[in-house]
Amino acid sequence: MSGEHRPTAQPVRFGGSRTPDGYLFELTGGHLCLDLANTLDERQAAEPRELLTDFRDLLDWGVQSGTIDAGQGRVLRALAAAHPRRAEQALRNARAVRESIYAVFSSVATRVPVPAAALSDLNGAFRQAVRHRSLASRDGAFAWTWVAGARASLDQPLWPAVWAAGELLVSGDLARVKQCEGAGCGWLFLDTSRNGSRRWCDMSVCGNRAKARRHYARSRDNGDRRKQDRPARF
Numbered sequence: 702m703s704g705e706h707r708p709t710a711q712p713v714r715f716g717g718s719r720t721p722d723g724y725l726f727e728l729t730g731g732h733l734c735l736d737l738a739n740t741l742d743e744r745q746a747a748e749p750r751e752l753l754t755d756f757r758d759l760l761d762w763g764v765q766s767g768t769i770d771a772g773q774g775r776v777l778r779a780l781a782a783a784h785p786r787r788a789e790q791a792l793r794n795a796r797a798v799r800e801s802i803y804a805v806f807s808s809v810a811t812r813v814p815v816p817a818a819a820l821s822d823l824n825g826a827f828r829q830a831v832r833h834r835s836l837a838s839r840d841g842a843f844a845w846t847w848v849a850g851a852r853a854s855l856d857q858p859l860w861p862a863v864w865a866a867g868e869l870l871v872s873g874d875l876a877r878v879k880q881c882e883g884a885g886c887g888w889l890f891l892d893t894s895r896n897g898s899r900r901w902c903d904m905s906v907c908g909n910r911a912k913a914r915r916h917y918a919r920s921r922d923n924g925d926r927r928k929q930d931r932p933a934r935f
């Protein structure tokens with residue numbers, strides 16, 4: 702087997718890497734709530750990889766995905782440093798909300814009934830988030846905003862993602878939610894291709910690994926067949 706197609710032992714997701722400045726998230730879900738769901742890597746592998754290892758990861762995800770801006774990120778980072786236990790609680794909450802979102806959309810994507818507990822938990826998160834939804838007037842027009850109130854909330858990076866989950870659930874795009882077919886992956890994405898043919902979270906990661914596996918299986922099968930064929934030919 703040539704080294705060229707060998708699946709790497711440690712797949713590196715394009716854009717997904719830990720840097721000295723924090724984690725660089727791969728945002729390929731095509732929808733905010735699916736990108737949050739994908740903050741657990743190798744979901745269906747024996748040992749999924751947690752990407753929200755620390756509250757700062759949640760802030761980095763928020764800034765990179767646009768649920769908070771850089772200034773809000775700095776305010777929340779200082780707040781978390783001053784209240785480490787609250788930050789720990791907010792991180793646990795973020796992971797729980799993420800898992801509710803994943804359970805709901807993964808069920809939709811794989812055409813199985815949505816677990817009632819997951820929808821109930823998502824509704825709980827939705828009610829929390831909605832309390833901070835507000836209308837603002839800007840330049841003669843109106844816009845939705847998020848208002849943290851007098852006391853900044855460490856849950857703020859989640860609110861737009863939870864709202865987005867609700868919007869996606871009631872939209873016609875729900876039928877486009879798919880689960881990556883990559884072995885062990887399980888990431889979710891919105892398939893916006895015209896013919897609905899997208900199969901991978903990222904062609905450069907899961908697509909290539911599947912191609913490598915097919916290549917390996919083919920060369921192995923061919924090798925086996927040659928061995929089996931040989932006695933018959935002689």
Ligand SMILES: [Zn+2]
Pocket residue numbers: 881882883886887888901902903907
């Ligand atoms: Zn994948």
